[in-house]
Amino acid sequence: MSTKPPVPTINLDPKSLRTDGRNNVTGILFFSTKDGEFPDASWNDRVTVVLSWWCETLLAFESTSIANKALLRFMDGPFSIEVESFNTSDHLQLTFLRQRTPVYSATMSRSELRRQVVGASKQTIDFCISVGATGDDIMRLSVGLNALRES
Numbered sequence: 001m002s003t004k005p006p007v008p009t010i011n012l013d014p015k016s017l018r019t020d021g022r023n024n025v026t027g028i029l030f031f032s033t034k035d036g037e038f039p040d041a042s043w044n045d046r047v048t049v050v051l052s053w054w055c056e057t058l059l060a061f062e063s064t065s066i067a068n069k070a071l072l073r074f075m076d077g078p079f080s081i082e083v084e085s086f087n088t089s090d091h092l093q094l095t096f097l098r099q100r101t102p103v104y105s106a107t108m109s110r111s112e113l114r115r116q117v118v119g120a121s122k123q124t125i126d127f128c129i130s131v132g133a134t135g136d137d138i139m140r141l142s143v144g145l146n147a148l149r150e151s
Contacts, residue, residue: 009033010029025138029044029074038104048138048140054117057072057083081094081095090109091108091109092108121144121145
């Protein structure tokens with residue numbers, strides 16, 4: 001029996017990463033929370049696209065210290081995660097949405113979300129390097145990862 005994490009955790013299965021002839025990189029990518037997996041534990045998506053979006057969203061989100069919201073999207077399906085901060089607090093409220101309807105919510109620190117996005121992005125870039133995959137989506141993820149690391 002697996003235990004649920006106390007804070008949301010980004011799960012990227014490195015063994016699931018694949019590239020096609022057009023350098024689209026897909027793999028299993030989902031969040032684990034105390035309430036379950038989102039979208040689900042076998043969610044397969046274009047990880048270079050999704051993670052580049054998440055890097056860009058976090059960069060924009062972190063550029064302000066006032067209360068704000070951001071949306072972490074998945075490429076396939078009607079799934080997203082609304083991230084909301086309040087003033088300068090490090091705590092974030094994550095609301096997991098299916099077709100814009102809340103499924104459940106959780107809290108985590110801004111720094112932990114950033115650390116997890118950086119980690120999953122680095123794993124994905126390392127995979128791309130190991131298989132010689134190149135392309136616009138991979139470059140966009142690499143630029144987003146580097147910008148997130150440097151900010």
